[in-house]
Amino acid sequence: MSNNKRTADNVILNEEERNLLLDHDYDGIEEFDYPLPSWWVWTFIGGVVFAIGYIYFYNFAGAPTLRDEFDQKLAKVEAIREEQRKLTGDFQLAEFQAWQKGENADQMAAEVYEENCLSCHEVGGKGDIGPNLTDAYWLNIKEVTPVKIFSFIRVGNEDNGMPAWADMLSKEELFAAVHYVLSVKGKNTPGKEPQGEKLED
Ligand code: HEC
Structure with a gap:
């Protein structure tokens, strides 16, 4: 018999x-006893170690559950909503x-304006201490829409001299102020020189 096995x-x-x-x-199929490649063995060991840590962390070590993570995210969303609400005061178009x-x-708008805004924004919104509200240039408002105007009047910009009106005017009075601003918008009444960015509207 030969030394070589077939x-x-x-x-x-x-x-x-x-x-x-x-x-x-x-059935005639034979097998070599080759060791598994070391990368495979270490990947396997790593997987086992990771799984033990993972199971321990999520089941026994008080890690946040999916529900907890969901609640945390929801709380963040709520905080953003709350922030938004402060700004827009639940404005509904x-x-x-x-x-x-x-x-x-119109009459209420004129009255609210005269009583609260005229001193700084002058007759017809032509501007004085406050900017000219009749030109196409806007300092604080980035989009000339009722909700943006409403929100800005509510919070103002007290550092630059525009009061926050949220606590001083009722919702109706704020509506009146917005209505006034919209009514003079685009009239280009000569007054205070343009300030801020030109917005197409
Ligand atoms: C005490 C002065 C003062 C009063 C009163 C005042 N404003 Fe202003 N207002 C300002 C100033 C100053 C600015 C510009 C703020 C800045 O430079 O950021 C401004 C900005 C504005 C803007 C934004 C203009 C822009 O270019 O973006 C609007 C709209 C506005 N005021 C509306 C009103 C309304 C409506 C009232 C009344 C309810 C009012 N303001 C009362 C001083 C005033």
Whole structure:
């Protein structure tokens, strides 16, 4: 008998390879006893170690549950909403527009303006201490829409001399102030020189 053991028609095993052969045989299929590649072994060990840590962390060490994480995110969303609410004061465009259609909107706008805004923004909003509200240039407002004007009048910019009106005017009076600003917008009444950015509107 030759020294070489035949495992398949064209395969001749040498001494070293024969030593590696396991001594079982599945219908003529034989198996080498090769060690698993070390990258595989370490990946496996790493996986086991990670899994133990993971299971421990999430089941026993008081890690946040999915529910906790969801609640934390929701709290952040709520905080942003609250911030937004402070700014816009729950402004509803439909409510404002319905108010504008009321009989004395123009008159109330004129009164609120005269009483609270005239001293700084001058007759017809032509500007003095405060900017000219009739030109196309805006300092604080980045988008000339009712909600932006409403929000800005509420919070003002006290560092630069524009009071916050949120606590001084009722919602209706704020509507009136917005209505006034919108009514003089675009009239380009000569007065205070343009300030800020030109907005197309
Ligand atoms: C005490 C002075 C003062 C009073 C009173 C005042 N404002 Fe102002 N207002 C200012 C100043 C100053 C600015 C510009 C702020 C800045 O430079 O950031 C301003 C800015 C504005 C702007 C933004 C203009 C822009 O270019 O973006 C609007 C709108 C406005 N005021 C509306 C009103 C309304 C409505 C009232 C009355 C309810 C009012 N203001 C009362 C001083 C005043």
